[in-house]
Amino acid sequence: MLKYTSLLFLTMLCIGRLHAQPEMDRKRLAEFEKLTQQRVNDLQLYISLIADKSLSTEQREQAVELAVSLFEKDYMVNGKRRSPYVQISRRNGTISSVPVRIYFKNLMHVKFDKVEITYYDAAVVSEFEKGTDGNYHATATYYQQFKGMDQKGNLVYGSRDRKDIRVTAQSAAVYAEAGKEDLKIFFGDITVRDTVPIPGF
Amino acid sequence: MIRFLQCNFRCSWLLVIILWFSQMCHAQSFYAVLVADTRDASLGASCEKDLEEMSGTLRNISKKIKYDYQELICSQDKFGRGGIQEAISKIQCKPEDIIFFYYTGHGINTPAEKSNFPILYLKDETLELETVHRLLKEKKPRFCLTLGDCCNNLFAGRRSMRAATPVLKGIGVTQDTKILHTLFVEAHGDLLISSAKKGERATAHPNDGSFYSNTWMQAVAYAEKHNSHVSWETLLADAENRLQESLKSLPDSLKHHSQWVRSFPETALPCPGTSFAEINRFLNVLADEKLGFNERNKLRTLGQKGFFGPTAQVSIYMSDPEKPVETQPIDHFLKRIVNTAPLIDEFNFVERLSNLGQGCTYDLVTLQEIRKTK
Amino acid sequence: MTMNRLWLLVLCIPFSELAAQHAGPQTNIKTGVEKHPPERFMNGQIKHLGDFIDRFNEVVKAGTEGQAALRSLFNEDDLRFPAHGRMAQPYARQVDAFIEWAMTGKTLIPKRGVMRAVVGIKVSYEEVVDTLKVHLRKDYTSDSAAYWHITKVDNLLRIRDEVKKNRAKEASVQPSGLPPNASEVSFLPLLRGLDDYRSLAPFTPCLACRDTAWQKVESALQDGKLTIENVVSNRIYLTAGCWEMELSEFIREKENSGWLISDLFEKNNPVK
Numbered sequence A: 001m002l003k004y005t006s007l008l009f010l011t012m013l014c015i016g017r018l019h020a021q022p023e024m025d026r027k028r029l030a031e032f033e034k035l036t037q038q039r040v041n042d043l044q045l046y047i048s049l050i051a052d053k054s055l056s057t058e059q060r061e062q063a064v065e066l067a068v069s070l071f072e073k074d075y076m077v078n079g080k081r082r083s084p085y086v087q088i089s090r091r092n093g094t095i096s097s098v099p100v101r102i103y104f105k106n107l108m109h110v111k112f113d114k115v116e117i118t119y120y121d122a123a124v125v126s127e128f129e130k131g132t133d134g135n136y137h138a139t140a141t142y143y144q145q146f147k148g149m150d151q152k153g154n155l156v157y158g159s160r161d162r163k164d165i166r167v168t169a170q171s172a173a174v175y176a177e178a179g180k181e182d183l184k185i186f187f188g189d190i191t192v193r194d195t196v197p198i199p200g201f
Numbered sequence B: 001m002i003r004f005l006q007c008n009f010r011c012s013w014l015l016v017i018i019l020w021f022s023q024m025c026h027a028q029s030f031y032a033v034l035v036a037d038t039r040d041a042s043l044g045a046s047c048e049k050d051l052e053e054m055s056g057t058l059r060n061i062s063k064k065i066k067y068d069y070q071e072l073i074c075s076q077d078k079f080g081r082g083g084i085q086e087a088i089s090k091i092q093c094k095p096e097d098i099i100f101f102y103y104t105g106h107g108i109n110t111p112a113e114k115s116n117f118p119i120l121y122l123k124d125e126t127l128e129l130e131t132v133h134r135l136l137k138e139k140k141p142r143f144c145l146t147l148g149d150c151c152n153n154l155f156a157g158r159r160s161m162r163a164a165t166p167v168l169k170g171i172g173v174t175q176d177t178k179i180l181h182t183l184f185v186e187a188h189g190d191l192l193i194s195s196a197k198k199g200e201r202a203t204a205h206p207n208d209g210s211f212y213s214n215t216w217m218q219a220v221a222y223a224e225k226h227n228s229h230v231s232w233e234t235l236l237a238d239a240e241n242r243l244q245e246s247l248k249s250l251p252d253s254l255k256h257h258s259q260w261v262r263s264f265p266e267t268a269l270p271c272p273g274t275s276f277a278e279i280n281r282f283l284n285v286l287a288d289e290k291l292g293f294n295e296r297n298k299l300r301t302l303g304q305k306g307f308f309g310p311t312a313q314v315s316i317y318m319s320d321p322e323k324p325v326e327t328q329p330i331d332h333f334l335k336r337i338v339n340t341a342p343l344i345d346e347f348n349f350v351e352r353l354s355n356l357g358q359g360c361t362y363d364l365v366t367l368q369e370i371r372k373t374k
Numbered sequence C: 001m002t003m004n005r006l007w008l009l010v011l012c013i014p015f016s017e018l019a020a021q022h023a024g025p026q027t028n029i030k031t032g033v034e035k036h037p038p039e040r041f042m043n044g045q046i047k048h049l050g051d052f053i054d055r056f057n058e059v060v061k062a063g064t065e066g067q068a069a070l071r072s073l074f075n076e077d078d079l080r081f082p083a084h085g086r087m088a089q090p091y092a093r094q095v096d097a098f099i100e101w102a103m104t105g106k107t108l109i110p111k112r113g114v115m116r117a118v119v120g121i122k123v124s125y126e127e128v129v130d131t132l133k134v135h136l137r138k139d140y141t142s143d144s145a146a147y148w149h150i151t152k153v154d155n156l157l158r159i160r161d162e163v164k165k166n167r168a169k170e171a172s173v174q175p176s177g178l179p180p181n182a183s184e185v186s187f188l189p190l191l192r193g194l195d196d197y198r199s200l201a202p203f204t205p206c207l208a209c210r211d212t213a214w215q216k217v218e219s220a221l222q223d224g225k226l227t228i229e230n231v232v233s234n235r236i237y238l239t240a241g242c243w244e245m246e247l248s249e250f251i252r253e254k255e256n257s258g259w260l261i262s263d264l265f266e267k268n269n270p271v272k
Helices: A002-019 A026-051 A057-069 A100-108 B002-026 B044-064 B081-089 B129-137 B178-185 B211-226 B232-247 B276-286 B293-307 B330-339 C003-012 C040-044 C049-061 C063-071 C090-102 C167-172 C188-197 C212-223
Strands: A075-077 A080-082 A085-089 A095-099 A114-120 A136-149 A155-171 A183-194 B029-036 B068-074 B098-104 B119-122 B125-128 B143-149 B189-194 B203-205 B259-262 B308-317 B324-329 B344-349 B362-371 C033-036 C115-125 C128-140 C146-153 C226-240 C243-250 C258-266
Touching (some): A026 A114, A026 B324, A026 B330, A026 B362, A057 A100, A057 B293, A085 A100, A095 A100, A183 B324, A183 C188, B029 B044, B044 B098, B044 B178, B081 B129, B125 B129, B129 B143, B211 B232, B232 B259, B276 B293, B276 B330, B276 B344, B293 B330, B324 B330, C049 C258, C063 C090, C128 C226, C146 C212
Parallel strands (some): B029 B068, B308 B362
Antiparallel strands (some): A085 A095, B308 B324, B344 B362, C115 C128, C115 C226, C128 C146, C226 C243
């Protein structure tokens, strides 16, 4: 009886260790917030590179690849393949959604002769909060101005948007060792909302 | 019996005294001659800072390698040819001792001067750095290092002063002294260094010290903390890389380059072509936005094959190298830094936490990526 | 290939810009890529609910000195506030009372306290467009994990009584909860979840919450008669003492923007 009880106890202990989700240290989480900030800055830069028609196709395609790599991979839900989306809400009430990869590809081929994207030194990442899936969740917010021009430099389309990105820090079991926790940062859905039409447009 | 005990007691004390005395006799000395133009109107504050930092650094080094630190400072009233000669005369050097001479102040050079190394401009007098080095070598220490951080240009001009973010410096609190031992205890010979080549002007920050002195101290601190192997050649190459990183926003006419001459052969490293200095330099070149994308992209593909294994991983940390925040495949990492060059300030490669695989290429690279501050 | 040879090879490649520490014109990276310093509204905007809570608590702790700052947490364009040529309405007096109470500094909003939301979702039922109101609450597990879940669904009048065959599916889907920051992205995870599962069940762990209205909407979803389109409104409710604040997101280019108080309720005194 004692032997079986001990065995059961040991088994419970092992299971406990496998499934335990110890709370992450605040200081360590702050490092991941800083990393997320860097990755948001990277994304801002990639978007600018993708849209810049004066750059080589090779560089723009590399930027697309790098931008996409920041996001969660496709996943299956209820038998359906899902990927992170960009949902764009315009002040005129129109709302459109497109998978992130398609969004970046479309950005490469916008029908303007010249595109100018301005991004602002104001990206902010909220604190990470633990979810019931064992992962940590935060929101990154930044602003961007988009101008599409014709050959003569006349403004054809302009917008200034606020973008909110869901960020998930997934527990990376492959890194987990006794006393060490590690997370992998992934971007998820993006909501885009325009603030006002850009001045002069 | 009592006499026997008394005799043993006296003998024991005698033995203790002899042992203690022999320790004192055999303690090796680390002589630091620090010369700083702290009274100069433009450079004074900067030289004061250099003096303070270098004194602290050398004191820590000598403590770690268990040498008796002997400091001779020539600043204020003692700044000048006389002060330097007096300091040198005080050095009672033994064959196992180290002499470290450091100068921070103005320097010049002339077309007639044969030496590539600067002439120390000591207000109403001058003294060639090479002459100082020769005088110190005549003391026959085991290792002699002479470092001059000053201009080396063809007329006595103002040193370039510019604002910049102070660099990380300071010998770490690690207990491991292997690197410092390699540099200072295992070295036999002499080393002469200047912060600027002939015709160049060195740079200093008004309050935070000279650029080269800072990057030199930074290179020593990082090598001590991050390396498993080092040689003077790789360390000075790393200090030079760091200097160029700190100067990269300056126009070319204001840039300067360190130079050095050593009398001893280069320490054999396991894989000299993939030393930490080479890796740091490669990564910093890829992140140099002044070079075009096409050039850096070509360098990326070449360098990747030369430095890293095909499945190499890059482990990136924020503050503690033992606790990375991200791991990326090498191909992805290098593409990323080529594209995000405008955001990157510099890289610090941690050799001791990186793994060299077959063929002298790295399978695991641990590094810190420092972003530009806003 | 040794490193020396590698570097030699590198130097043989004819790219003039590398030879020049005479840095060439910065065309390749910089063209069209511009980073600007932030505009005032970008820094002042209350971007996340956590920021709102921090600011609220800060001004409350400041006491009477924080009055102006507390007023700035309200939507300044609210027509119920007095303005030139406009009389103050009862709401304005209510706000004054709230501010006076808040200045006593007695109640802070806990960072990890319970939060409610009411989300309006544009739907179409049998091809007629309508708005479905979903009530959610943010709760915490015993190991401090946060999640949003559905507590109530307002019935759509057009949905007829159809609470029948789909109970088996309802029972089989495991509740999962929505991520804690779903509120910051207009509850997009809820929208996508409803579309993926065609069911409210995964987001309604509370069985008592599955009332008749819930079941009607659930049936319509499972039958495919109810199509989810997009979120049209997102209101968050925070409690401070005996007051409940309704927060809405104001995306506009002025400092008074982001999450702001759009309405106020005194819990013991219903608004007349």
